[in-house]
Amino acid sequence: MxxxxxxxxxxxxxxxxxxxxxxxxxxxxxxxxxxxxxxxxxxxxxxxxxxxxxxxxxxxxxxxxxxxxxxxxxxxxxxxxxxxxxxxxxxxxxxxxxxxxxxxxxxxxxxxxxxxxxxxxxxxxxxxxxxxxxxxxxxxxxxxxxxxxxxxxxxxxxxxxxxxxxxxxxxxxxxxxxxxxxxxxxxxxxxxxxxxxxxxxxxxxxxxxxxxxxxxxxxxxxxxxxxxxxxAAKERMRELAESDMLTGLANRRTLMPALRAVRPQGASILFFDLNDFKQINDRFGHQMGDDCLKRFAQVLRANFRPGDTLIRYAGDEFIVIAPGMRPESLEPRIAAARVELGKAGADTPAIRFSVGLSFLEIDGDVDAAVAIADSAMYKQKQEKHLKSA
CATH class of the missing domain: 1.20.1070.10 (Rhodopsin 7-helix transmembrane proteins)
Structure with a gap:
C-alpha cells in the first residue's frame, strides 16, 4: 500500500x-x-x-x-x-x-x-x-x-x-x-x-x-x-522649452500662460527695452552684448519679487508681470534698477533702458494690457531719443 x-x-x-x-x-x-x-x-x-x-x-x-x-x-x-x-x-x-x-x-x-x-x-x-x-x-x-x-x-x-x-x-x-x-x-x-x-x-x-x-x-x-x-525628464524638457538659455529667465512662450494665470487677481505689466543696445554690440562685440543681457536679468531678479514672472521677450526686450500690484507701487523698484544699471559693472558698461507700464484689470484683456505697456515703452524710448538728439 x-x-x-x-x-x-x-x-x-x-x-x-x-x-x-x-x-x-x-x-x-x-x-x-x-x-x-x-x-x-x-x-x-x-x-x-x-x-x-x-x-x-x-x-x-x-x-x-x-x-x-x-x-x-x-x-x-x-x-x-x-x-x-x-x-x-x-x-x-x-x-x-x-x-x-x-x-x-x-x-x-x-x-x-x-x-x-x-x-x-x-x-x-x-x-x-x-x-x-x-x-x-x-x-x-x-x-x-x-x-x-x-x-x-x-x-x-x-x-x-x-x-x-x-x-x-x-x-x-x-x-x-x-x-x-x-x-x-x-x-x-x-x-x-x-x-x-x-x-x-x-x-x-x-x-x-x-x-x-x-x-x-x-x-x-x-x-x-x-x-x-x-x-522628471518631461518637466526638464518643458523648463528648457520655456526658458531663455542665455539669461535663465522665462522665454516668450510663457507670456500668455502667465498672463492668463494672473487675470483673476489683476497684475501690473512692465515692458523693458535696453537703450542703444546695438551700439554696445557694434562697439564691444556680441559677447559683451550677451553679458549685458545677463546682467540686466540679474538686476531684474534682485529688484522684483520671487513671485513675479520675469520674461526675456525678444532680443533686448523684457517683460515683468507683477500680480496684485499697481503700476505706481513699482516705481521704486524701477528706479533702483535704473540706478544700479546706470553704473558700469565689473565687465560691462552702464546699461540704460526704457520701460512702459500698464495694469491688467481683473479678468481684463491680456493682449490690450501688453500692447499698452509696449506702446508706453516706445513712447519713453522716443522721448529719450529726442532729448539726446
Whole structure:
C-alpha cells in the first residue's frame, strides 16, 4: 500500500513541477528577465530528478553500475534544484550570479551525487543523504531571503521555510528507518515517507508563487522609477522649452500662460527695452552684448519679487508681470534698477533702458494690457531719443 501511495505521490509532484516549469519557461520567454533564468533551470533540474525516479520504476535496472548512475543523477539534480533556487533568490535580491560560478555550483552538486551513490547502502540511507542535503540548502535560502529581503519576500520566505521543513522531517523519517528515533511513531513515519512528495509539491507551489510575486514587485518598482524619470525628464524638457538659455529667465512662450494665470487677481505689466543696445554690440562685440543681457536679468531678479514672472521677450526686450500690484507701487523698484544699471559693472558698461507700464484689470484683456505697456515703452524710448538728439 505504501509503495502505491509513494508512486502516486511522486507522480503528483512530477505533474505539479512540470506545470511550474512550463509556467516559468513561458513567463521567462515573455518578460526576458535574468532574475528568472536560475528559477527555470532549478525547476528543470527538479523535473529531471523526478523523471529519473519514474524511469527507475518503469525500467527497474538490475545492473549495479546503472543503479549507481541513477542515484548519482537523482541526487545531483535534487541538489542542483536547491542550489539554483538559492542562486535565484540572490538574483531576485539584485545579485545576478554569472556562468562560471553557477558551473562551479553544479559541479559541487555532481560531486555530492557521486559521493552519495558510492556510499549509500540502502534506500533509507539514500533518502537521508538527499533530504538532509536539500534541507540544509533550503534553510540557507531562507536565511538569505531574511537577510536580503527582496520585494514581497514574505511569501518567498514562507515557501522556502515550509519546503525546508518538509525536507527536514523527511530526513528524520528516513533516519528513523536506520536507527531508533523515540519520538517518531513508526505508524506515522511510513505513511509520511510514502506521501511526502505531495507535501513537497504543495510547498513548491508556494515557492513559485513567491518568486512570481517578487518578480512582479521588482518590475512594478522599476516601472514606477521609470515613470518618475520620464516625468522628471518631461518637466526638464518643458523648463528648457520655456526658458531663455542665455539669461535663465522665462522665454516668450510663457507670456500668455502667465498672463492668463494672473487675470483673476489683476497684475501690473512692465515692458523693458535696453537703450542703444546695438551700439554696445557694434562697439564691444556680441559677447559683451550677451553679458549685458545677463546682467540686466540679474538686476531684474534682485529688484522684483520671487513671485513675479520675469520674461526675456525678444532680443533686448523684457517683460515683468507683477500680480496684485499697481503700476505706481513699482516705481521704486524701477528706479533702483535704473540706478544700479546706470553704473558700469565689473565687465560691462552702464546699461540704460526704457520701460512702459500698464495694469491688467481683473479678468481684463491680456493682449490690450501688453500692447499698452509696449506702446508706453516706445513712447519713453522716443522721448529719450529726442532729448539726446
Amino acid at each position: 505504501e509503495v502505491l501511495l509513494y508512486r502516486w505521490s511522486t507522480m503528483a509532484q512530477l505533474v505539479s513541477d512540470t506545470m511550474i516549469m512550463i509556467f516559468l519557461v513561458v513567463l521567462y520567454r515573455s518578460v526576458r528577465r535574468p532574475e528568472l533564468r536560475p528559477h527555470v533551470w532549478a525547476w528543470t533540474a527538479n523535473f529531471v530528478a523526478l523523471s529519473i525516479t519514474v524511469g527507475y520504476w518503469v525500467f527497474r535496472p538490475e545492473q549495479y553500475w546503472l543503479r549507481k548512475l541513477v542515484a548519482t543523477l537523482y541526487v545531483s539534480m535534487k541538489m542542483s534544484f536547491a542550489c539554483l533556487l538559492i542562486v535565484g533568490v540572490a538574483a531576485l535580491s539584485g545579485r545576478i550570479v554569472r556562468g562560471r560560478r553557477i558551473g562551479a555550483v553544479l559541479l559541487a552538486c555532481l560531486a555530492y551525487g557521486i559521493f552519495v551513490a558510492l556510499t549509500y547502502q540502502s534506500i533509507n540511507q539514500l533518502g537521508v543523504y538527499n533530504a538532509a542535503g536539500s534541507a540544509l540548502l533550503l534553510w540557507s535560502a531562507v536565511a538569505l531571503i531574511l537577510r536580503e529581503q527582496p520585494p514581497a519576500w514574505s511569501w518567498l520566505a514562507a515557501g522556502f521555510a515550509v519546503r525546508a521543513g518538509f525536507a527536514s522531517v523527511e530526513a528524520l523519517a528516513y533516519l528513523s528507518q536506520l536507527t531508533s528515533v523515540a519520538w517518531l511513531p513508526p505508524d506515522l513515519v511510513e505513511p509520511y515517507l510514502a506521501a511526502h512528495s505531495s507535501f513537497d509539491g504543495a510547498a513548491e507551489w508556494m515557492i513559485a508563487l513567491g518568486c512570481v510575486l517578487t518578480m512582479y514587485r521588482i518590475i512594478a518598482a522599476e516601472l514606477a522609477h521609470s515613470h518618475q524619470e520620464m516625468s
